[in-house]
Amino acid sequence: MDEHNHPQSKQVINRLSRAIGHLESVKRMAEEGRDCSELLNQLSAVISAINNTSKIILEDHINHCVVEAAKVGDHKVIEDMIEAINKYMGMQIKKDAGIH
Numbered sequence: 001m002d003e004h005n006h007p008q009s010k011q012v013i014n015r016l017s018r019a020i021g022h023l024e025s026v027k028r029m030a031e032e033g034r035d036c037s038e039l040l041n042q043l044s045a046v047i048s049a050i051n052n053t054s055k056i057i058l059e060d061h062i063n064h065c066v067v068e069a070a071k072v073g074d075h076k077v078i079e080d081m082i083e084a085i086n087k088y089m090g091m092q093i094k095k096d097a098g099i100h
Contacts, residue, residue: 006060012053019049054088 006012026042061081069077 006064008056008060012056012060015049015053015056019046019053022046022049058085 022042023046026039026046029039029042065077066081069075
């Protein structure tokens with residue numbers, strides 16, 4: 001697997017660490033029998049943190065990997081990105097949509 005070092009890698013790692021810590025605290029809340037509404041509110045915050053981290057990763061990937069791949073005509077990187085987005089979003093984007 002290729003190593004990917006992007007300008008925002010440290011920010012991604014820090015955000016993931018905070019999300020993991022937050023999720024651990026939600027787990028403790030569940031173990032303590034806390035109110036379901038509290039759990040759902042906290043889980044919503046964890047999901048939002050993960051989604052925002054995903055946006056940073058996608059931005060870095062487009063600005064670096066995809067741009068470099070486009071310069072050399074490497075369509076595999078774009079196909080891989082489309083597949084990853086499909087899995088992440090739970091939807092299908094045609095692989096040949098806009099790739100020429």
